Amino acid sequence: MRPLDGIRVLDFSRVLAGPMATQILAEYGAEVTKVERPGTGDESRAFEPQFENGPSAYYSAFNRSKRSIALDLKSAEGCKLAFDLAAQADVVVENFLPGEMAKYGLDYAALSAVNPGLVYVSNTGFGQTGPYAARKGYDTIFQALSGVIDLTGHPDGPPAKVGLPFADLTSGLWIAISVLTGLMGRVQSGRGTHVDLSMMDVQVSLLSLPAARYFALDETPTRTGTGHLGRVPSAAYRCKAGDWLFISASDQHWLPLCAVLGLTDLMADAELAKNRSRVARRAEVEAALTGAISQRERAELAAALRAQGVPAGEVNTVPEILNDPHTRARDMIGQFEQPGLGPLPGLRTPARLSAYDPPRFEPPPELGQHSRAILAAELGLDDQTIAELFQKGAVA
Numbered sequence: 001m002r003p004l005d006g007i008r009v010l011d012f013s014r015v016l017a018g019p020m021a022t023q024i025l026a027e028y029g030a031e032v033t034k035v036e037r038p039g040t041g042d043e044s045r046a047f048e049p050q051f052e053n054g055p056s057a058y059y060s061a062f063n064r065s066k067r068s069i070a071l072d073l074k075s076a077e078g079c080k081l082a083f084d085l086a087a088q089a090d091v092v093v094e095n096f097l098p099g100e101m102a103k104y105g106l107d108y109a110a111l112s113a114v115n116p117g118l119v120y121v122s123n124t125g126f127g128q129t130g131p132y133a134a135r136k137g138y139d140t141i142f143q144a145l146s147g148v149i150d151l152t153g154h155p156d157g158p159p160a161k162v163g164l165p166f167a168d169l170t171s172g173l174w175i176a177i178s179v180l181t182g183l184m185g186r187v188q189s190g191r192g193t194h195v196d197l198s199m200m201d202v203q204v205s206l207l208s209l210p211a212a213r214y215f216a217l218d219e220t221p222t223r224t225g226t227g228h229l230g231r232v233p234s235a236a237y238r239c240k241a242g243d244w245l246f247i248s249a250s251d252q253h254w255l256p257l258c259a260v261l262g263l264t265d266l267m268a269d270a271e272l273a274k275n276r277s278r279v280a281r282r283a284e285v286e287a288a289l290t291g292a293i294s295q296r297e298r299a300e301l302a303a304a305l306r307a308q309g310v311p312a313g314e315v316n317t318v319p320e321i322l323n324d325p326h327t328r329a330r331d332m333i334g335q336f337e338q339p340g341l342g343p344l345p346g347l348r349t350p351a352r353l354s355a356y357d358p359p360r361f362e363p364p365p366e367l368g369q370h371s372r373a374i375l376a377a378e379l380g381l382d383d384q385t386i387a388e389l390f391q392k393g394a395v396a
Contacts, residue, residue, distance in 0.1 A: 002029025002356050007183070010035060010086050011066070012094040012101075014042045016139070016165060017199065018123050019062035020172030022093055025179060026065040027349040027359035030091075033374060034063065034365065035082060038070040038396035041367040054341045055364065061346060062172075063364040064336060069375075070368035070396040077394035079104045084379050087114045091179050095123045098133050108194040118192040119182030123175050127198030137199065142167035146203030151210060154225040170206060171199040232278040232285055233257070236315055239298035244315035247289075247305065251275055256308035260301070261292040336363040368396045 007030040011022040019034075019042070026032040036042050047058040069085075072078040083105060086092050092111065094101055101107040101122075108120040122128060125137035140161050143149045148167075153160035178195040186192055210221040213229065221229065226246065228234035234248040249257050251274060258267040266288055271277045278285050293301065298314060305312040314320075321327055332350065335343035349359040375381045375395065389395045 002359070003353060004029035007031070007091065008089045009033070009091040009093065009179075010082075010089040012082075012092065012096070012106075013123065014095060015044050016062055016168040017171040018093050018095045018175060019044070020169065021121075021123075021175035021179065022066065023062050023064055024172075024176045024349055025091070027361065028353075029356075029360070032066040033085065033370070034066045034068045035073075035085075036068055036070050036367055038072050038368070038393065041068070041070065045367065051338075051341070051344055054338060054344065060336075060338075060344065060364045064346065065360040065362040066365055067370040067374065068365035068368055069371045071371075072394050072396075073104050073106075075392070075394045077389060077392060079106065081375070081379065081389070081395060082106055083111070085374070086111050086118070088378060089115070090117070090119060090183065092118060092120045093123065093175060093179070094121070097136070098122070098124055098128045112192060112194070116192060117186055117190070119179055119186065119195070120192065121175055121178050121182075121195040121197055123171060123197045123199065125198065126200050128196045132200070139165040139167040142199050142203050146200060147207060147210070148203060151221060151223060153223045155223050157223070159223065167199055167203050171197070171202045174202050227286075230279065231275060232282050233289055235286070237290060237293040239293060239296055239301060241297060243298045245293065245298050245302055246313045246315055247293075248311050253310045254278075257305065257310045260304045260308055260310065261289070261296075263288055263292055334361045336361055338363045339366075371395050 004025055007025070009022055009025055009030050009032040011018065011032050011034045013019055013022065022030075022032045022034070034042070040046075042059065042063070044059045044062070045056055047056050049057045051057050051060070071082050073082060086106060092106075092108075094106075102110070108118070108122070111120065112118050124133070125142065126132040126135050137145075140149070143152075143161050143166055146167075149159045149161050151159075152162055174197060178197055182193045182195060213219045213221050226236040228248070231248065231250070236244045236246045239245055247257070254273055255267055258264070266272055266285070272281070272285065302312050302314055316324070322333060327333065332348050333345055334348045335345055338344045344363070346361070348361060352358070372386055375386050375389070376383075381389075386395075
């Protein structure tokens with residue numbers, strides 16, 4: 001048994017944020033039916049990187065453990081099938097531009113009239129209202145407009161995007177949060193809800209600490225590299241062999257840090273025992289730390305710091321962390337059986353719930369793999385009717 005067993009999700013979303021959210025729901029037990037375009041499906045099926053002789057690793061990262069039905073929403077028959085499926089669903093997730101779902105008769109107003117308990121999430125770039133509502137956008141556009149890119153990089157360098165599709169991934173998490181919140185609200189009220197979730201709003205909401213500096217100090221936060229505006233030390237430092245170690249120390253770590261580094265003069269300066277003074281004397285403190293750390297081997301120094309309770313973390317590459325013994329011990333890398341190819345790797349959904357079975361970890365569906373079964377089992381259509389729908393191209 002899994003916590004979302006029995007929850008039906010109809011997923012009209014494409015590419016990353018929506019599919020990521022519905023994959024989370026699927027792996028915790030929800031029955032997620034992905035509605036795709038006949039012929040091409042979700043465009044991310046063609047995205048790089050691709051497994052050798054296999055599917056897109058991009059698509060596989062966000063669409064595991066789902067079913068696929070291919071419906072032509074430009075046909076009346078395809079829209080009717082989608083409507084009938086949504087009428088039975090607990091959740092609908094879509095990421096069309098505002099007003100697009102209404103053109104197909106699949107908007108919240110139409111569906112909630114026949115399914116009042118429906119939790120319907122519209123994930124758009126800029127929301128259903130506001131002067132930018134009709135704009136299209138991509139992950140990096142939201143990073144740029146929200147100020148995230150302006151905050152990323154080194155002070156003497158140009159702005160930089162985050163090394164991950166930050167806006168998409170964080171929006172995916174908020175879609176999942178919204179679905180679960182809506183479902184809990186339905187338990188309390190008996191009613192469903194329409195969730196207007198803007199990817200731009202998500203990014204603005206994540207500006208919590210920079211916004212706090214602006215609200216409290218009327219300050220325009222700037223790029224700090226790996227440093228922290230409010231804490232010293234908290235940065236990445238280059239070690240003897242050119243590799244990097246991140247150290248983040250509060251007041252209780254200051255003296256042990258100085259002892260490990262042999263910085264007796266800094267230890268003797270009582271003023272520096274307080275973070276406020278270290279921030280005020282940032283240049284002096286950072287110069288001393290940088291000089292001492294540059295003479296030490298990373299592995300030896302990291303071990304010495306951790307032995308004294310000082311938080312330190314090696315700046316790993318992606319292969320290093322994926323092959324790290326802790327990552328492996330936590331079973332964060334799983335394998336799903338891809339038909340015709342055998343096992344393929346992927347990252348597991350992280351939360352482990354003690355009272356339930358582990359999250360599912362099943363292969364992503366082939367395009368339209370479950371079309372016939374869904375039409376027969378859920379809509380009760382007979383073989384002849386299904387064959388006619390296929391012949392018309394309403395379903396594939």
